[in-house]
Amino acid sequence: MNRMENLVIVDIGSNSARMSIYRIENDGYCVELKRSKSDSRLSEGMGKEKILQPVAINRTINALKSFKRIYSSMNNATVITIATAAVRQAENQKAFIRKVRKKVGLDVRVLSGREEAYYDYLGVVNKIKMNDYMVMDIGGASIELVRVRGKKRRDLISLPIGAVNISERFKLNNSVHAADLFNAQRFLKENIHRVPWLKKADHYQLVVLGGAARSLARINRSHQHFKNSDNLNGYHLNQRQVMGTYELLLRKNLHNRKEIHGLENERADIILGGLLPLITVIDEIDSRRIVFSEGGVREGLIAEYIKKHYRNY
Structure with a gap:
């Protein structure tokens, strides 16, 4: 049947x-x-x-x-x-x-924070052809980190820090003042540095998910004249490209950010708050390669559903 x-x-x-x-x-x-x-x-x-x-x-x-x-x-x-x-x-x-x-x-x-991180892992593991890496999902009100070794999840955590709450708390929506940026950087560094297992991920490649990550990819793909800016799975940037894009965004006010190709107008006011956690993690583990994945929580849920309900899968 x-x-x-x-x-x-x-x-x-x-x-x-x-x-x-x-x-x-x-x-x-x-x-x-x-x-x-x-x-x-x-x-x-x-x-x-x-x-x-x-x-x-x-x-x-x-x-x-x-x-x-x-x-x-x-x-x-x-x-x-x-x-x-x-x-x-x-x-x-x-x-x-x-x-x-x-x-x-x-x-x-x-979903609990740990469940969200776990589904991120499930959604990524079959889409990314790497053995050792760290998944980072940047959401509006949280980030999830998963350390993957030998394709298996080893550590995971969710932190209540995200693009919207960081942008609101430290006034990163429009033109950014140096003191606000410094306070945001210090806050993020303190919180991310407390993740007990993070040093085990030194030099790991980062697999990034979430709206801020997609915007980062699309800005760079637009700059590189890719015809298709939506098929992001496996696309990658190096550390210098990520930092350069962040500096470009930081130099512009909200009005001028909205004119950047690849950045959605609706995300222009929270993109700095969304990318700052990524910048902090890159700096913390000295990650040299940032890979984008189309997998995430929804794909993880699908994988679990099919495994549970379709025996032949």
Whole structure:
């Protein structure tokens, strides 16, 4: 019997909400049919109190409703809804989950930081042809680090530091003052230096995920005149190229950053806060090669789902 199904993964992130739809054949073969994204910026204005704000919640609810209009017409659809750092950290998490269930009919699974890092690893391991590397996922309200040796995860951690909260806390959205940048650098260095196993990853190549990483890749691909700026899997930069791009962004105010080819307007105000954790980790482990992957949490969830439900896979 052919039990082909459509698997819908709705990912409520800190900076954007995303939906991916996959068709799974009865032998476990999987193909992506559609993806959608909304820059809902759920973590905007959470502050030290870690309260999801009404405007950000409503933006996210509207994005989820627009996703539902797409997948609700599909036959044999299984919907998995996850939320990451913004909802994970929120004091009003339960109220948000209740509102999503009431307004959209979705049951939200809030991933722990360790689960998010683990799914990042699962999503990357079969896409990257390397044995030893470190995965770094830069989100809106957290970063995940996974040390991989011999293709196996050895250490993983999630830190509540991301593109949106770093940008807001240290005023990196527009023109950057030296004192603010210094304080941001010091804060990140202190937090990342505390990761106990990081020295084991000295000189590891970095496999980077997340919106800030994609923007970094697209800016460089545009500069290098690549015709396709979206197929990023396996694309790589060296340390000098990453630092050069960061310096270019740092020299410009928000208005001028929006004119850089490859950088989405919606990300221009948080790109410095998004790339600063990467710069800090590169410096901490002296990574010479930065590799981009299309894999991540959603791909990790798919891999787990297929392994669990399709025995022949």
